[in-house]
Amino acid sequence: MHVIGGTASTALAERISRELSNAPFGIPFTKRFPDGEMYVRVGGRLEGEDIVIVQSTRTDADLLELILLEDAVREAGARKVVVVVPYFGYARQDRRFFPGEPVSARTFCRHVELDADAVVTVDLHSSETLRQFTKPAFEASGIPAIARLLRERPIDILVSPDKGGVERVRRMAALLEKPWFALDKKRIDSEHVELRMPGELPLPIEGKHLVLVDDVITTGGTIVEAAKVLHKRGAGAVSAACTHGLFLKDAFERIKAVTDEVYSTDTLGNAAEKASVAPDVAEILRAEMPSP
Ligand code: R5P
Secondary structure, three states: OEEEEOOOOHHHHHHHHHHOOOOOEEOOEEEEOOOOOEEEEOOOOOOOOEEEEEOOOOOHHHHHHHHHHHHHHHHOOOOEEEEEEOOOOOOOOOOOOOOOOOOHHHHHHHHHOOOOOEEEEEOOOOHHHHHHOOOOEEEEOOHHHHHHHHOOOOOOEEEEOOHHHHHHHHHHHHHHOOOEEEOEEEEOOOOOEEEEOOOOOOOOOEOOEEEEEEEEEOOOHHHHHHHHHHHHOOEOEEEEEEEEEOOOOOHHHHHHHHOOEEEEEOOOOOOOEEEOOHHHHHHHHHHHOOOO
């Protein structure tokens, strides 16, 4: 098995290759033609090999590079191709909200799987999107990676910033054997939210170390407001953990100003990256690509 790391996911790809008993790892050559078009070339002897391409699709260019890489490894004679998309962009538009819109998540599932035999992703915006793939598709979770990290920290209570994250925080709480609760969230616009404490708490939070658990941090609006609400109610420390840390604009600095620690997995590569999903992705790959 060979692992190829696209430019959006080079470090994670290398970690995955190490998890796969140090499978050969390569970085493709990429450049832009003078007219702006993208060029990629893969090296190594790939004929008859099982290939894993790792590339998050945060930007349009990332997506294009992934599609070119898939074609390149097919041209090079790959036997089986599994595409790992740690952060699957465009997943939020998973239905037509207004007439005239595309279902972006569906069309990108179809494009991403075009030259792949299987797809692996991590914490999709909605797991329902997995059904849009026609090839075998798997979703790893960022929860075990964050839990491995939090196990080493003196934390008391886990908190979901909204009801939509209840299942996530419940799973994390079960792994860590900690109590949890969820805040009530009302989104005002794409950057602003209103958050309220729930009527009942599992135990008093005064002086306790609380960890906010979310799937993605984008503008930081949710975590900043949540941390303020928890501090106002007397929390001793508030940390924030997420799978995908997009941290747009000054989100990271704004979150750091109101929290004690910020944790993210390595699906995107950022300053908060402290936990790796590599073992969890590798486990799926080992099952999907058993050694002959
Ligand atoms: C919402 O449903 C998600 O779980 C996140 O809470 C949200 O996307 C975070 O966005 P932001 O950082 O912009 O508040």
